[in-house]
Amino acid sequence: MIRYSLVCEAGHGFESWFPSADSFDAQAARGLVTCPVCDSARVAKGLMAPNLARTDRARAPVPAEAAPVPAPSPSALPMVAEPERRLRAMLRAVREQVAASAEHVGARFPEEARKIHYGEGKERAIYGQASPEEARALIDEGIDVAPLPVMPDDRN
Template identity: 40%
Template structure:
């Protein structure tokens, strides 16, 4: 999609979106581009400056960088419990073990059971690196 700033022969200025530059030219030749104010089909493109994003919008980290930062944060600040995640999470919820941040693996049935019992869990958007203890 492309946005053009247009003007008519009565000096009205308006904007419109087109699928492409070629689509604009075809519609213009067919008399299907009309002024919003007066309906004139004598329309032309005006000089336009390219849309350049502000500096703060250009330097934002992308999704891969955000996922990498999240993974690093979790692996730094939580204990990896591997396949014992279900039993560890349940034991902390039941007060049998002190609460702490953990991550690991649980199958769908285990995760559903934890959620149904009000134990807060969520899937990670990455595969944790296996750690040896």
Template identity: 50%
Template sequence: MKVLDLQCRQGHSFEGWFASQDDYDAQRGRGLVTCPVCNDSEITKMLSAPHLNLGHGTAPVSSQGDSPSSSASPAPTRDEVSVDATTSAHSPAVPSEALQQMQAAMMKMVRHVMANTEDVGGRFAEEARKIHYGEREERNIRGQATREETEALLDEGIDVLPLPVPESLKGPLQ
């Protein structure tokens, strides 16, 4: 199993699991590897360090019985590896922890909206009006509306909020 750190053009980072490098290449070539946040299929493999479990013992002791030399540093773990951003002009920047937290918060919010609203599809503007004017029971809805429909709803005093929903969340929630 090959675990890859991936990133889309918008800078969203995510992890992908593949049977092999060939499997990743084949899926990416067919457009099957997409960002779970924005559905972008232009994906870049990020530099990552493998985590190697080389044993559970302590560091070896020298033949004189001394402790290991303090000048020798232990092998870096995945979290300790750093990459010089100047090594390649083509490698995207690693997102900051704050950006990753914002992405996670956005996905959590989108999942909450998806789980707590009724999808009315292309009838969104019509349903929003009926609810606003008391012709339908009040409930939380989501759906699609054109820019013109959205502006007309706002002009009528009907509060709406555009929400980009990743393709991966548009199907049934598990």
């Protein structure tokens, strides 16, 4: 196994493990290696320091009752720059505002949007799911729809 430090075209740094250098090259060429922050498939190897084992001295024993090292808090990780962190907070606030002030109608969204538009249903703010084709059909009918932003965390 080999660990690579990777960087996407937007400058986001991250690490990933691969069985071999050829495996990384093949996956990257097929667009399978993507940035966990922006989902870009334009990824390159970053600078890495080699991890070499020393053979001139014995390793120190690890104490059996060694305390586990706590994971760093997400805010301590430098993966996301401050402007992007603010943008994500704003997008999350938009989603939360919609969820708090509109009715979730799920997969019935296209049907409910049409009923409201044509005066057959109670006028109210709604949100839910629609396929790209359903959304296009609503727009073609003159029904105002807008997608809610998908947060990178929503994909994990």
